[in-house]
Amino acid sequence: MSLDLPRTELRPDHPAADEIRQRLEHARSTRLAQLKALDETGQSPDDHLMSNQKDAIKRALTEIDEAFARLAGGTYGICLGCSKPVPPERLEILPHTRHCVSCQSRAA
Ligand SMILES: [Zn+2]
Structure with missing residues (x-):
């Protein structure tokens, strides 16, 4: 089994790397803002729902x-x-x- 992945040359039908970077930057700043908002509103640090939410956001930041x-x-x-x-x-x-969608649903 070969492991060499095809290099993704950004073909014309693909968004340019710059655009992807912008999307990722946007996704990151959105998550950071959410995290900050949670921190600011958070009175009870051991609120379960809130810490779940924070974990999800932190996970997303790692993925970003x-x-x-x-x-x-x-x-x-x-x-x-x-x-x-x-x-x-x-x-x-x-x-x-x-x-991809099918691997995601298998992992979930
Ligand atoms: Zn897949």
Whole structure:
């Protein structure tokens, strides 16, 4: 089994790396703002719902960082489960996703 992934040359039908970077930046700043808002409104630190929410946001931030790294490494948009390209429509909604829809539902 060969492990060499096709280098994602950003073909014309793919959004340019700049655009992806912008989407990721946007996703990151949105999450950071959410986190800050939670911190500011949070009176009870052991509120379960809130800490779940924070964990989810932190997880997303980690995934966003990973997506930046994949973008730099040329493997952005490749599903980590099946090594196939993640559909662009999905990347538009979830720019930092690691998996295509079918791998995601298998992982969930
Ligand atoms: Zn997959």
